[in-house]
Amino acid sequence: MPTSPPAEARGLRPALPGLLALALAVFVAITTEMLPVGLLPQIGRDLGVGEGRAGLLVTVYAVMVAVLAVPMTMVTARLPRKPVLLATLVGYTLSNVLVALAPGFATLALGRALGGVSHALFFSVAIGYGPRLVPPLLVGRAITIVLSGASLGNILGVPLATSIGTAIGWRPAFVTVAAMAAALTVVVALLLPAAEGVPRRTGPRPTRSWWRPTITAVGGANALVFLGHFAAWTYIAPLLLAAGARENQVGPVLLLLGGVGIVGVWGAALFVDRRPRAGLVTTLTAMVLALVALWLGQDSLGWVVAAAVLWSAAMGSVPTLTQAAALRTGDVGPDIAGALVNGTSNLGIAVGAALGGFVVGSAGVGPVPLVAAGVLLACLVVILLARRGFPTRP
Numbered sequence: 001m002p003t004s005p006p007a008e009a010r011g012l013r014p015a016l017p018g019l020l021a022l023a024l025a026v027f028v029a030i031t032t033e034m035l036p037v038g039l040l041p042q043i044g045r046d047l048g049v050g051e052g053r054a055g056l057l058v059t060v061y062a063v064m065v066a067v068l069a070v071p072m073t074m075v076t077a078r079l080p081r082k083p084v085l086l087a088t089l090v091g092y093t094l095s096n097v098l099v100a101l102a103p104g105f106a107t108l109a110l111g112r113a114l115g116g117v118s119h120a121l122f123f124s125v126a127i128g129y130g131p132r133l134v135p136p137l138l139v140g141r142a143i144t145i146v147l148s149g150a151s152l153g154n155i156l157g158v159p160l161a162t163s164i165g166t167a168i169g170w171r172p173a174f175v176t177v178a179a180m181a182a183a184l185t186v187v188v189a190l191l192l193p194a195a196e197g198v199p200r201r202t203g204p205r206p207t208r209s210w211w212r213p214t215i216t217a218v219g220g221a222n223a224l225v226f227l228g229h230f231a232a233w234t235y236i237a238p239l240l241l242a243a244g245a246r247e248n249q250v251g252p253v254l255l256l257l258g259g260v261g262i263v264g265v266w267g268a269a270l271f272v273d274r275r276p277r278a279g280l281v282t283t284l285t286a287m288v289l290a291l292v293a294l295w296l297g298q299d300s301l302g303w304v305v306a307a308a309v310l311w312s313a314a315m316g317s318v319p320t321l322t323q324a325a326a327l328r329t330g331d332v333g334p335d336i337a338g339a340l341v342n343g344t345s346n347l348g349i350a351v352g353a354a355l356g357g358f359v360v361g362s363a364g365v366g367p368v369p370l371v372a373a374g375v376l377l378a379c380l381v382v383i384l385l386a387r388r389g390f391p392t393r394p
Helices: 007-047 056-075 081-101 105-133 136-168 170-191 207-211 213-233 236-242 247-271 276-296 301-315 318-328 334-363 368-385
Strands: none
Touching (some): 007 056, 007 081, 007 105, 007 136, 007 170, 007 236, 007 247, 056 105, 081 170, 105 136, 105 334, 136 170, 136 247, 213 236, 213 318, 213 334, 213 368, 236 247, 236 301, 247 276, 276 301, 276 368, 334 368
8 A cells, every 4th residue: 555755745845846947946046156166266357356356256246245134134024025036136247248348357246246136135045945845844844945945055166157268268167157057047037836924923033042052153153154255265276276276177177076065065964964063063174174284285286186186175165054053043034044044155255355465465375275264163163152152963
């Protein structure tokens, strides 16, 4: 006699089309956000600016997100979620078009700022959407599916666009991403079910709840993870070139690094609903060891790539684990939790890219991995001390 599937499976299966649509939207978002990382040498050379200044294209984007994520989420909290999400995808499209057509660095930075405004709202909506589609016990796995789009962006989006930029110019790379964003806007419009905003009687908790020690610890740790990661990752192309890579090899190496990020997503799926604290401690330890190894062997391309593989694989689990930790504090609702994680992530990205740029400008690219490892060690200390924000069990 056939048996019915478990309740958890039945709860996840009907939501899969919507969750996959959200994952595709995350793919576009991450590809747009990270695209300059692989193209800094070409952009700097074409516009006559140094790599440190070109790295500000990552910083300006992240600053917009860090400043606007929570306010924009609060202002739009009671609007229907689907139109808001689609508006952010249109914003990504326009941002990439403006960057591709920019006559100079100032206009290019303006285009990136527009993308940052879209990104400020996108992740709070996308992450808050997932829990609306599944039962409470499946929230961790729903977030894992949605954030798998981030790995897909790193695996395919950024390396493919980087290879296009290396082959025929960085402007066609941004045109390609703009076309992808426009196409996926249509896909998301067709696949994603509608979701209402937050009713007034159950709206976000008062501002004071944002400053509770638990959610503050999660936000602070998240900011430090991204600060340390992007202090070095923003300059991965110069690091590879300094180790002996050719420009046309950067795209394939980024493809490899994005691919191993799937290992991190898989690891997050194993830990997020069982042992989230152990997952984050393991992740941070691996990242620190990888960055120290990269610093020690940065004159060898093979050694640099091997260390970056471990670094990228470990980083792949961070978004799922930190987002789940923020949601589980209960201090704020899911949309505000998404906005807080989005804002602190991009605060870390902005400061990290600027810190890496300062190091590159003053001492060259060599010390960057060691500086990044030091920041991640500080993050590991925060996670070990903040037992309520990062409990042993969910």
